[in-house]
Amino acid sequence: MAWDHFTLVSPNKVRCLICPQELAYHDNTSSMMRHLRSIHHVGTPQMSNQTFNPPPAVSRKQQLDAALVDMIVVDMQPFSIVEDKGFKAFVNLLDPTYIIPNRKALGKKVDDKYKATKEKAMALVSKASAVSLTADMWTSIHMDAYLAVTCHFITEEVQLSTVVLGVQKFPQTHTAAHLAEAKDVLMEEWGIKWKVTGLVTDCAPNMIACANLLHLRHIMCFAHMLNLVVKRSLAQTPELEDIRSRGRKIVGHFKSSTAAKQKLSEMQRQLARPEHKLIQEVDTRWNSTFAVLERLFNEREPMGAALASLSSDLTPFTSEDYQAMHQCLDVLKPFHQATVELSEEKQVSASKVIPLVKMLKHYISSRCGHITHPLGMKLATNLKNNLIEKFAMLEKVTALSMATLLDPRFKELGFCSQVCAQTAIERLIRECAGTMHIELPAQSQPQSPPRAAPSNRLEDDSLWHSWTGMLVLNNR
Known part of the structure; x- marks a missing residue:
C-alpha cells in the first residue's frame, strides 16, 4: 500500500506522491506508513468520511521498470543482463537513483507484461466475427x-x-x-x-x-507450394547442380579463409564496388539458391580477380557458366518476386494467389522464346511443367477463387480457366442470393461482373508487367 503513494528518489530516500515531503528509506515502509496515517489519514477511521484520490501519475521507477521489461522482450535479452557489471554501470551513469530489479523480480515483471498483453489480444480477438x-x-x-x-x-x-x-x-x-x-x-x-x-x-x-x-x-500455403515447384525443377536440372556445387565450395572458401575474405574485399574496393559478402545456400529455402547465384553473378569480377591471386584447388566459373547462370536467374526471378511479394503483404493475400500463378505461367511462356542457353531452356521447361502440375486444381479451391473474383484488381481476368471463373461467378451469385433470400429464376444465366480496369502499377517488376501485358491482350 505504501508504494502506491511513494516513489524512490535515491537508494535511501523516498518522496510522497501526495505532498512533496521526502523521507529516509531503510529497506522498510514503516516511516512511509506513519507519514500516510498522520499527515494524509490514509488507513485511519478519519478516511471513512473523506474522499482520497491518489495521483494517477506513474512513478519514475515504474516507468524505468517498464522500459527495462520492454527492452528484454523486444531485444530478446536474457534476464541475467541485470547482473552484468557493464549494464549496471551504464544504468547508474544514466540515473544513479534507479535500483535495478533482480532476476527474479524481472522475471515476474516480464510474466505480468505477458499476461497483460495476452488479455488485450484476447479482447481484440473476441470482437472478430x-x-x-x-x-x-x-x-x-x-x-x-x-x-x-x-x-x-x-x-x-x-x-x-x-x-x-x-x-x-x-x-x-x-x-x-x-x-x-x-x-x-x-x-x-x-x-x-x-x-x-x-x-x-x-x-x-x-x-x-x-x-x-x-x-x-x-x-x-502458397509459398510452400511454390518452394516445392522450384526445388523440384532445380532437382530435374542436374546440369545446374554442377554450378551450384562449385558455388557452394567457392562460398565456403571465402567464408572460412580470412585471407580469401580480405582479398575479395580488396578487389571490390579496387573496382569501386560495395563490399558485399557471398551468401550461403540453405537447403530448406529455394530462394536462398536464387540469392546465392545472384550474388555470385554480380560479384563475378572481384571474385574472379581474388581467386586468381589465391592458391586454391577451386574451379572458377567460366564465361559460359556465367551465361547459363544469368539466364537461369532470369527464369527464377519472377518466382523470387512472387515469394517476396506475398511475404511482405500487409493486406489479405488470398486473392493474389491465383493471379500470381497465372502471371508466372505467362512469364515463363513468354521468356522461353528469348532463352538461348540449353540450361536456361531446360530449367524454364521444368518450371513450366511443374507449375501446371502442382497448381492444376488451384482455381477450384473455393476460398481462393472467390477471393480472386471479389478483388477489383482481378475479377475473372485473374483466372487461367474461364470455366473456373464462371463456376466461381455462379457460386458467388448463389451465396449472395441466399444471403439476401432471393430466389433465382430456374433458367437464368448468371452474368459476369464487369472486367477489371488495367492496373496502374508502373514499377519495373516482371510479374506485374506481365499482368499488364495480359490485360492489354484481353482488352483488344
Whole structure:
C-alpha cells in the first residue's frame, strides 16, 4: 500500500506522491506508513468520511521498470543482463537513483507484461466475427520441435490484424491426432473454436489430416507450394547442380579463409564496388539458391580477380557458366518476386494467389522464346511443367477463387480457366442470393461482373508487367 503513494528518489530516500515531503528509506515502509496515517489519514477511521484520490501519475521507477521489461522482450535479452557489471554501470551513469530489479523480480515483471498483453489480444480477438489460422512446425538448433499457431482477422476499423496464439514445445510425435489436440486446446482457450473459417499449413499429410480432424477447411500455403515447384525443377536440372556445387565450395572458401575474405574485399574496393559478402545456400529455402547465384553473378569480377591471386584447388566459373547462370536467374526471378511479394503483404493475400500463378505461367511462356542457353531452356521447361502440375486444381479451391473474383484488381481476368471463373461467378451469385433470400429464376444465366480496369502499377517488376501485358491482350 505504501508504494502506491511513494516513489524512490535515491537508494535511501523516498518522496510522497501526495505532498512533496521526502523521507529516509531503510529497506522498510514503516516511516512511509506513519507519514500516510498522520499527515494524509490514509488507513485511519478519519478516511471513512473523506474522499482520497491518489495521483494517477506513474512513478519514475515504474516507468524505468517498464522500459527495462520492454527492452528484454523486444531485444530478446536474457534476464541475467541485470547482473552484468557493464549494464549496471551504464544504468547508474544514466540515473544513479534507479535500483535495478533482480532476476527474479524481472522475471515476474516480464510474466505480468505477458499476461497483460495476452488479455488485450484476447479482447481484440473476441470482437472478430471470423478468423483464419496459420500453423507451422520447426526444429530448433537444439533439436526441439515447436508448433506455432497464428490467428488472422479483420478489426472493427477494417484493418488486417494478426495475433500469435501460441508457440509451444512439441515433444509428442507429430501425428495428426496430437497436432489436432494441441490446436483444439488453443482455439478453446482463445474462444475462437466456432469462428475459424480456414487453416493454412504446408502440404504435409499430417497437417492436412489435422485440419480434417478439426473439421476445418484446409488451404495449402502458397509459398510452400511454390518452394516445392522450384526445388523440384532445380532437382530435374542436374546440369545446374554442377554450378551450384562449385558455388557452394567457392562460398565456403571465402567464408572460412580470412585471407580469401580480405582479398575479395580488396578487389571490390579496387573496382569501386560495395563490399558485399557471398551468401550461403540453405537447403530448406529455394530462394536462398536464387540469392546465392545472384550474388555470385554480380560479384563475378572481384571474385574472379581474388581467386586468381589465391592458391586454391577451386574451379572458377567460366564465361559460359556465367551465361547459363544469368539466364537461369532470369527464369527464377519472377518466382523470387512472387515469394517476396506475398511475404511482405500487409493486406489479405488470398486473392493474389491465383493471379500470381497465372502471371508466372505467362512469364515463363513468354521468356522461353528469348532463352538461348540449353540450361536456361531446360530449367524454364521444368518450371513450366511443374507449375501446371502442382497448381492444376488451384482455381477450384473455393476460398481462393472467390477471393480472386471479389478483388477489383482481378475479377475473372485473374483466372487461367474461364470455366473456373464462371463456376466461381455462379457460386458467388448463389451465396449472395441466399444471403439476401432471393430466389433465382430456374433458367437464368448468371452474368459476369464487369472486367477489371488495367492496373496502374508502373514499377519495373516482371510479374506485374506481365499482368499488364495480359490485360492489354484481353482488352483488344
